[in-house]
Amino acid sequence: MTRALAILTFVAALAFAASPFLSEGFKGFSPDQFPVPQDNPPVQPAGYAFAIWGLIYLWLIAGTGFGLFARADAAGWRAGRGPLLLSLTVGSGWIAVAQLSVIAATVLIWIMLVAALVAVLRAGSGDRWLQVEPVGAYAGWLTAAASVSVGLVLAGYGVTSETVAAYAGLALALMIAAAMVRARPDSLAYPAAVIWALIGVIVANLDPVNTGVIGLAGVGIVYLAAMMLRAAREKGKT
Numbered sequence: 280m281t282r283a284l285a286i287l288t289f290v291a292a293l294a295f296a297a298s299p300f301l302s303e304g305f306k307g308f309s310p311d312q313f314p315v316p317q318d319n320p321p322v323q324p325a326g327y328a329f330a331i332w333g334l335i336y337l338w339l340i341a342g343t344g345f346g347l348f349a350r351a352d353a354a355g356w357r358a359g360r361g362p363l364l365l366s367l368t369v370g371s372g373w374i375a376v377a378q379l380s381v382i383a384a385t386v387l388i389w390i391m392l393v394a395a396l397v398a399v400l401r402a403g404s405g406d407r408w409l410q411v412e413p414v415g416a417y418a419g420w421l422t423a424a425a426s427v428s429v430g431l432v433l434a435g436y437g438v439t440s441e442t443v444a445a446y447a448g449l450a451l452a453l454m455i456a457a458a459m460v461r462a463r464p465d466s467l468a469y470p471a472a473v474i475w476a477l478i479g480v481i482v483a484n485l486d487p488v489n490t491g492v493i494g495l496a497g498v499g500i501v502y503l504a505a506m507m508l509r510a511a512r513e514k515g516k517t
Contacts, residue, residue, distance in 0.1 A: 281351065281352050281357055282347075282351045282352065284357070284360045284361065284364065285343075285346055285347040285350075285351040285356070285360060286347060287364055288343045288346065288347070288360045288363055288364045288367070289340075289343040289344055289346070289347045291343075291363075291364050291367035291368050291371065292336075292339045292340050292342075292343040292344075292367055293340060294367070294368075294371040295336065295339065295367045295370045295371045296336035296337070296339070296340055297371075298370070298371050298372070298373070298374050298375075299332070299374060301375075302374045302375055302378065303378075305329070305374045305377055305378075307323055307326065307329070308377065308381055308384075308431060308435075312381050312435075313381065313431070313434075313435030313436065314435065314436055314437060315434065315435050315436065315437050316435075317431055317434060317435050317441070319483075320430070320431055320434060320435075320441055320444070320445070321441055321442055321445040321480075321483065321484050321489050321492045322427050322430030322431060322434070322441070322444055322445035322448040322449065322480070322492075323427055323430075323431065323480070323483060324423070324427070324476050324477075324478075324479025324480050324482070324483055325479045325480075325482040325483040327479070327482075328475060328476060328478070328479030328482075331416075331420055331472065331475055331476075332420075334416065335413075335416050335417050335420060335472075338412070338413035338416060338417075339367070339413050339414070339417060341409060341413065342409045342410060342412075342413035342414070343363075343413075345406070345409045345410075346360070346409070346410065350406065350410075353403075353405075354403075355402075355403025355404070355405050355406075355410070356402075356403060356406075356410060358401035358402070358403070359397075359398040359399070359401040359402040359403070359410070359414065360398075362394040362395070362397040362398040362401065363394070363395065363398035363414055365390075365394040366390075366391045366392075366394035366395040366398065366417075366421075369387055369390050369391050369394070370391050372387075373387050373388065373391065381428075381431065381432060381435065382432065384428065385425075385428040385429065385431075385432055388421065388424060388425045388428055389425050389428075391421055391425075392418065392421040392422060392424075392425040395414060395417055395418035395421050396418050396422075396455075396459060398414050398418070399411070399414050399415050399418045399459070399463055399466060399469060400462060400463055402414060404465065407465070411463075411465065411466050411468075412466060412467065412468040413468070415463070415466035415467070415468035415469035415472070416468035416469065416471070416472045417472075418459070418469055418472075419456070419468060419469040419470060419471065419472025419473045419475075419476075420472040420473075420475070420476060422452050422455050422456055422459070422469075422472075422473055422476075423452050423472070423473055423476030423477070424476070425452075426448045426449070426451040426452035426455070427448050427452075427476075428448075429447065429448050429451060430444040430445055430447055430448025430449075431444070431448075433447060433448075442489065442491065442492065445480075445489075445492045446491065446492070446495060449477075449480065449492065449495050449496060449499065450495070452473065452476070452477075452499070453495075453498075453499045453502070456469075456470060456473045456499070456503060457502070457506075460503065460506045460507075460510075461506075464506070464509075464510040464513070465510065465514065467507055467510065467511065470503040470504075470506060470507050471507065473499070473503055474499075474500050474503050474504060477496040477497075477499050477500050477503075478496075478500065480492065480493075480496045481493050481496050481497065481500075484496075
């Protein structure tokens, strides 16, 4: 059963990485997918930030592949595979759903996020760069992406203004990230992925300048960077 789960997780990582090639890919929802068109939503990172998916796909394939071929029966790898398998399986069809329904895509990405966060928390401490960090990068980007989806839904369905929706989405992402870096301080890829998203948000809000959104994203970057530095220092002492 343990080996079968390792095989399924590796196959799911391959399917997940292949999903953009079976569609037109995804660089954000189109404006006309919302009742209130979202032409330049302040909650959404600049388009270049989505390039992180290339790294995430390759890292997940490398990690799950190593887990299958070198650690299939290792106890430390077992606990995280189930939730990661769930997240990747749902993620394999996410782009197709996102092109059809913003609401359905938002629900699915939160399932992906919760499962990925559980996988990070359950991952063993061994083989850090192939076990913990690939899933950490994946969960970190999903933390931002799922929170962005909430902000887009709030503004796109006229619940709040775009700026208030951006504040809500960023605050949600930062609360989750703050909890995760405390729960799993040995993962540097998790906060790094969130920081990457926040930088993308800042870039997206430079023209026109949205001081409030830039400031909130900046505070998040400083906090997460400080936590990363602290974790690195503590690890260096051990």
